Amino acid sequence: MAGSQATERQAREVASESRPGADWEPVIVAFLCNWCSYAGADSAGTGRMVQPANVRIIRVPCSGRVNPRFIVRAFQRGADGVLVSGCHPGDCHYSTGNFYARRRLLVLKSYLEYLGIDPRRFETHWCSASEGQKWADIVRSISETVKALGPAQTLAGL
């Protein structure tokens, strides 16, 4: 299974990156919808806005595509924080995808907290294609929050 070997290797790389130290930097996995937030992140980049390099972006068709398992898996494989961002409610490219996502992620957030995972490590945002500045702010704020919290060892080290 070449695919799963590659996944294991990536997981090890992510895990080794998040080993604590003086110059420790958190690893944050971001699931961005193709239509708004990914383009928003792109516009932050082309606008040359300064943002921390802690966020690893995974592009998904819609925030409704984000299976809650992705988020738990990211934590298991060594992510210190997870971010999901989609179009603003009402602006979904597929009309209603982010409304479904909102319900699901609302329940998920409460559940992660219940399982003993700090809820500040998981954030959901709505960011449109033109909101490059907002994206930069989101990245800055979550990076600072997660850095202050320290490495998330709980799930990965279970």
Added chain:
Amino acid sequence: MPRKLDVKTLGQAQGALRAEARRLLTDGTVSVFLGHEEGWDGLPVAFFAATPEEAGRLVWNPLVAFNLAKYLLDRLAGEEKVGIVVNGCGSLALDRILKDHRFPRERLYVVGIPCTGLLDPEKVLALPDEERERVLEGGEAGEDLYLKRCGWCDAPNPVVYDTLIGDPVPDEPVAQEYPRVVELEAMTPEERFEHFKGLYEKCIRCFACRNVCPACNCRECSLDQWEPLWMGRSTGASEQLMYHFIRAFDVAGRCIRCGECERVCSVGIPLMELNDKFLKDISELFGVKRPHVPADIEPLGQFALEDPDLEGAV
């Protein structure tokens, strides 16, 4: 509240059930009737009666705890009509399968029996012989002998049926409370994490909880899939966490709160701690009063514009 066992009515119901099943099998309304028969150790086991004579083997007593609805999935192939007997919670399980469009209603003939409470078979079996007789024949059961779900049951009468045997029992609303979840929520995140870690470490992944669950009725279970490999094959708390997360999240909003997963768990993991959290959250966040009762559209399969927003929520 646990309901009072009524042995006399149960006996009459068993007679009426056998007669009804015999009638259905004789006049060809159904080609097979799904009920319980007595197993080798005295506990009821699932039983497909295929001839009028076999209908005489059907039993109805306070130990028919497990719901039969999931056995219908074994009869998906073919066109034959299937008869099934359900009590209150059994009918919720059946309704779950029907609302999930997993078995056609036209191929079903449902015999409903109002429920006066069920006993935990394991606990009854563990009693000394004399006491067990007193419980089963005299109906003198202490509150601790009842199934946990009888404590929060608000559907003693079947919600789906074609024929009802006996009179409906008084059906008073029971406020759905989740005391164990509230208790856990009051703990610190670290304590909770350690608590759940202990449960994952205990799990041997026998899949009994998935197999018994009427809401776990997918054609192909994602836990069995190789690609994508959602849950690693190695055993360990980390993979067990993924297993229990997947299982609980996939039945979130569809769980009928029958507590069968917890009852059949071979290592005694209190699985309802995980399921109840979703039921509690769904009722609080989306205002669903009876989240365990199957609805046409499940709570997580719909949305409302006024749902709480979670942008940047901490």
